[in-house]
Amino acid sequence: MDDRNHDEIVSEQNEKLRIQRNYYRRLHVDDLCILNAEEYYESLKDWSKFKEPRDTSKRDAEKDSKVTFWLKCKSIFSDKAKRELEEKRKEAKVLQQEYEQYHQKRVNRMRAQFEEQQRKNHESVDEMKSMYAKGDKKQIINFFNAVLVNDDFTLDILYRKERYFTND
Numbered sequence: 001m002d003d004r005n006h007d008e009i010v011s012e013q014n015e016k017l018r019i020q021r022n023y024y025r026r027l028h029v030d031d032l033c034i035l036n037a038e039e040y041y042e043s044l045k046d047w048s049k050f051k052e053p054r055d056t057s058k059r060d061a062e063k064d065s066k067v068t069f070w071l072k073c074k075s076i077f078s079d080k081a082k083r084e085l086e087e088k089r090k091e092a093k094v095l096q097q098e099y100e101q102y103h104q105k106r107v108n109r110m111r112a113q114f115e116e117q118q119r120k121n122h123e124s125v126d127e128m129k130s131m132y133a134k135g136d137k138k139q140i141i142n143f144f145n146a147v148l149v150n151d152d153f154t155l156d157i158l159y160r161k162e163r164y165f166t167n168d
Contacts, residue, residue, distance in 0.1 A: 037129065037132055037133075037143060040143055040146055040147075041125055041126075041128065041129040041132070044125045044128070045121060045122050045125050046117075046118050046121045046122070048118075050110075050111050050114045050115070052107055052111075053103075053106075053107065053110070055100065055103050056099075056103075057096050057099030057100045057102075057103050058092075058096050060095075060096075060099055061092040061093070061095035061096035061098075061099055062089075062092045062096075064092075064095055065088045065089075065091040065092040065095055066088060067085065067088045067089060067092055071084065071085050071088070072085065128142075
């Protein structure tokens with residue numbers, strides 16, 4: 001009787017193993033994305049570079065001091081127009097220096113705002129990471145949802161890709 005019991009247990013375990021093998025035979029993992037917590041939280045950080053706006057001070061200064069295409073053409077043929085163009089170019093140079101200073105102040109202010117925003121982003125992500133390390137349920141769920149969403153898988157032989165769905 002003991003042998004019969006043993007045989008039943010062995011056959012039961014073999015049946016479970018057969019079912020498991022069939023399942024794994026049908027499960028084809030494509031593009032498996034291994035993601036650890038360190039990589040996940042680093043990917044949430046903003047690593048973009050500051051893009052400096054164009055300096056249009058020369059063009060704006062010429063426009064404001066009325067250095068026009070027509071005046072440039074006229075200066076080729078007329079000495080009076082040439083003197084007028086030289087005066088306006090001197091005026092444009094002074095204006096250009098003012099505009100360049102204003103532009104530089106604006107760029108510095110924008111860069112400081114950008115870096116402050118980026119610093120805050122990094123701090124908030126680091127806080128989320130520390131909460132994950134402490135075992136915060138929400139952060140653990142967010143991490144595992146990100147892991148599952150990054151993986152493509154298929155259960156059939158035709159390799160029809162399916163996505164993991166999360167309740168976000």
